[in-house]
Amino acid sequence: MNVGFIGVGSMGAAMVPNLLKAGHRVSVWNRNAEAARALPGVTVLDTPAQAFQNDAVITMLADDAAVRSVIIESGALASARDGCVHVMAATISLALVDELADLHRKAGIAYVAAPVFGVPAAAAKAQLNIVAAGDAAAIARVQPLFDAIGQKTWQLGTDPKQANVAKIAGNMMIALAIEAMGEATALTESYGLTAAEFLPIVTNSIFASPSYQRYGGFIAAGSYEPGFKLTLGLKDVSLAFAAAEATKTTLPAAAIVRENMLSAIDQGLGAKDWSVLAKMARRRGGLGDDVA
Structure with missing residues (x-):
């Protein structure tokens, strides 16, 4: 699967190698491009919008402000390819979850909330616990990604807020x-x-x-x-x-x-x-x- 990854702080940087190990092709955008270039085997992107040209995008950013800037204000959703599934792994407010879900519906992009339990050391060993909620078909499509980075996926229904x-x-x-x-x-x-x-x-x-x-x-x-x-x-x-x-x-x-x-x-x-x-x-x- 072609995967875009947005945000390679300590957690993201620990997750990406396991996606590569599972055979997925990963392209990365990060505010600090040096951190992205430090990851072997990835393609470094110039803009977050480019990540949405993949089969799936995983976003791991620090907070609401970062998500709003990188995903909403950048216009990244507007140019997403048909069939792209956006996996939001960040820990964000429930109000922002509702806003994102609505924006994705309007853009015709599947949105899956999938925050993770675990620290970078667990992420490096693919031992994360993933709590996922959203459209069942969309979750099924990205389940191979969850299998690559985690030890268990806990599915919590169709409302993304349940996962968050x-x-x-x-x-x-x-x-x-x-x-x-x-x-x-x-x-x-x-x-x-x-x-x-x-x-x-x-x-x-x-x-x-x-x-x-x-x-x-x-x-x-x-x-x-x-x-x-x-x-x-x-x-x-x-x-x-x-x-x-x-x-x-x-x-x-x-x-x-x-x-x-x-x-x-x-x-x-x-x-x-x-x-x-x-x-x-x-x-x-x-x-x-x-x-x-």
């Missing part, structure tokens, strides 16, 4: 897990039981899951280098609040996490991995500072 709300809610849960570990280790350390002693117990027993193990490891080591930057984590938690506001749903625990994220960013920690929330729990507990 699943991703937003899942990322919110990771933020809550990090806060839980931060507060728990603040408690244990106040009694002399270190995070390095405590967290391996719970992350290999009652909370034996990849997210707890990954971020618990960072917390136990007191090392918070990205990773997934705290500023991006705040973006995702803010998406959860925007989605909740539309349905008048309350998120009281997430509200606490958001305040702690904002406080951490105010203290200059926005570029750290979002597990740095544990640092804030230590500070609130009067346990000092373990981050350079």
